[in-house]
Amino acid sequence: MKKESLFPRRDSLEAFERRSGSAFYRDVEDQVREIVESVRSGGESRIRQFAQTFDNRSSSAPLFYRKSELLEAFEKLSTEEQGLFQAAGARIRSFAEAQRGSLADLDVAITGGRAGHRIIAVENAGCYVPGGRYPLPSSLLMTVIPARVAGVHSVWVATPRPDPMIMAAAWIAGADGLLASGGAHGIAALAFGVGPVPPSDVIVGPGNRYVTAAKKVLAGEIRIDMLAGPTELIIIADDEADPRRLAADLLAQAEHDEDAFPVLISLSESLVTAVEVELAIQLNTLSTATTARISLRNGGSLLASNDREAAHFCDNLAPEHVQVCTKNPQATAVLLRHYGALFLGEQSAEVFGDYGAGPNHVLPTGRSARTTAGLSVFTFLRVQTWLALNDVSFELDTLAAESAWFARLEGLEAHARAVERRIDHGSVQTEKYRLE
Numbered sequence: 001m002k003k004e005s006l007f008p009r010r011d012s013l014e015a016f017e018r019r020s021g022s023a024f025y026r027d028v029e030d031q032v033r034e035i036v037e038s039v040r041s042g043g044e045s046r047i048r049q050f051a052q053t054f055d056n057r058s059s060s061a062p063l064f065y066r067k068s069e070l071l072e073a074f075e076k077l078s079t080e081e082q083g084l085f086q087a088a089g090a091r092i093r094s095f096a097e098a099q100r101g102s103l104a105d106l107d108v109a110i111t112g113g114r115a116g117h118r119i120i121a122v123e124n125a126g127c128y129v130p131g132g133r134y135p136l137p138s139s140l141l142m143t144v145i146p147a148r149v150a151g152v153h154s155v156w157v158a159t160p161r162p163d164p165m166i167m168a169a170a171w172i173a174g175a176d177g178l179l180a181s182g183g184a185h186g187i188a189a190l191a192f193g194v195g196p197v198p199p200s201d202v203i204v205g206p207g208n209r210y211v212t213a214a215k216k217v218l219a220g221e222i223r224i225d226m227l228a229g230p231t232e233l234i235i236i237a238d239d240e241a242d243p244r245r246l247a248a249d250l251l252a253q254a255e256h257d258e259d260a261f262p263v264l265i266s267l268s269e270s271l272v273t274a275v276e277v278e279l280a281i282q283l284n285t286l287s288t289a290t291t292a293r294i295s296l297r298n299g300g301s302l303l304a305s306n307d308r309e310a311a312h313f314c315d316n317l318a319p320e321h322v323q324v325c326t327k328n329p330q331a332t333a334v335l336l337r338h339y340g341a342l343f344l345g346e347q348s349a350e351v352f353g354d355y356g357a358g359p360n361h362v363l364p365t366g367r368s369a370r371t372t373a374g375l376s377v378f379t380f381l382r383v384q385t386w387l388a389l390n391d392v393s394f395e396l397d398t399l400a401a402e403s404a405w406f407a408r409l410e411g412l413e414a415h416a417r418a419v420e421r422r423i424d425h426g427s428v429q430t431e432k433y434r435l436e
Contacts, residue, residue, distance in 0.1 A: 126190030
């Protein structure tokens with residue numbers, strides 16, 4: 001019997017049997033819908049019951065943590081740990097501020113007056129932080145800080161296991177408080193509000209299939225960032241790339257969970273062989289090797305004849321992360337269109353993006369990068385348009401007359417009459433715009 005390959009060599013795109021984001025949550029959607037509706041009707045008492053059942057929290061454990069308790073957790077960290085949190089937070093904040101600064105209000109002349117838009121934040125945001133196999137304070141920084149930079153009035157965090165590091169990160173990020181609740185019930189609590197937590201206008205953050213399904217169920221009532229599934233990385237590399245680094249990068253994704261999707265698109269067959277050797281070597285000393293071995297088999301390698309074909313393969317998979325390790329990464333990158341985040345050159349390892357280099361690490365998966373961008377300060381903003389027309393002007397008369405014509409074309413006589421109340425009947429002939 002032939003032994004299954006550690007990192008399969010694929011002969012086509014179709015050979016990748018990847019679970020899409022929709023498949024990731026669909027199998028629990030009915031169960032999640034029941035949980036969400038139970039929280040909607042039962043409020044805090046149901047949240048406490050679900051926290052005991054699903055989060056293993058005792059009935060006496062606090063459900064809410066206020067700012068003073070977050071500060072207390074931060075102050076208990078060592079000076080070095082405090083500094084590391086502050087440095088990562090500062091880099092994330094700086095990038096988010098630059099993004100916010102790239103947007104501007106608009107005021108422009110139009111026919112009959114002026115129009116424009118203003119950009120303002122939503123009022124309340126809920127940020128979910130997973131608490132499963134590994135605590136993710138980095139995800140807390142990545143969600144709360146952009147919300148604060150955007151100008152969100154109230155930002156609460158929900159997590160099933162509020163350990164000291166998570167609470168300290170919440171203080172650094174500027175959260176108003178923390179809800180000790182996870183899963184679908186945690187998402188529902190953020191959506192509807194519970195205790196001191198106000199109902200959220202937007203809910204963001206990664207999570208398991210229950211979290212993702214709950215976001216999908218609630219998406220018509222609130223804004224969500226995206227529906228995310230298992231993590232994905234595609235590396236495009238040529239024969240000048242270092243196989244040891246590539247293997248390390250693939251393993252960094254593979255250790256996330258058994259459904260992770262690590263892929264190498266190579267321009268060199270010898271590079272594939274060298275990476276396979278390195279994967280085997282590095283797995284021997286990796287504490288998370290059991291998980292990584294399984295997820296490596298989800299992905300695999302694919303040979304491309306040139307940069308353009310490699311980009312074609314990558315775009316068809318539309319992955320969460322793309323790392324370009326070629327002689328001229330910028331030239332390869334301009335051929336790419338569909339991805340969550342791009343990392344150019346061997347030095348720009350995807351893991352730097354995970355831990356606060358600047359850009360956000362909450363990104364679309366399951367080919368949703370074709371239509372959805374990653375989380376950013378933009379996620380928390382709204383573009384609101386405005387219109388200010390002159391009371392008396394020839395342009396306004398013309399605009400009104402033409403608007404009345406459109407209204408009657410669509411059979412909306414009251415619309416037409418409302419427009420005509422604004423025009424000077426002595427200065428414009430509206431009859432010529434009437435429908436026969």
